[in-house]
Amino acid sequence: MFNWYVGLLALSGVIMLVLAAMRQQNDWSRALNAIFGVGFLGYAFYLAFLFDGGSYFIFFQAFILPVMMVVNYFRNRTPKPKLTDTQKAWREYQRNASQ
Known part of the structure; x- marks a missing residue:
């Protein structure tokens, strides 16, 4: 159980750091991904290499956060709309009419 945790x-931390490196997000989301990614990796490193035994905290609720950040990343990626010729002409008309 300990090794799985x-x-x-570590996997959650790496995923969040990869998301932080993506430029498609706003600065706030990237900062949160970076902060929590470093925190997850740091705690994993501590438990794997520095922890001597005894009691430790298991936060299973913490694994909800990476899932939410991945969902947020894909939800906020809005593709650029592909305009039809009619829509392009209408936008051009609106630009010319407002001048």
């Missing part, structure tokens, strides 16, 4: 923490 440490592995999932």
Whole structure:
């Protein structure tokens, strides 16, 4: 159980750092991904290499956060609309009419 927890923490941290490196998000989302990614990786590193035994905290609720950040990343990626010729002509007409 311990090894699975440490592995999932490390995987979550890596995923969040990869999301932080993506430029398609706003600065706030990237900063949150970076902060929590470093936190997850840091705790995984501590548990894997520095922890001598005894008690440790297991936060299963923490694994909800990476899922929410991945969903947020894909939800906020809005593709550029492909305009038809009629829509392009209408937008051009509106621009010319407003001048």
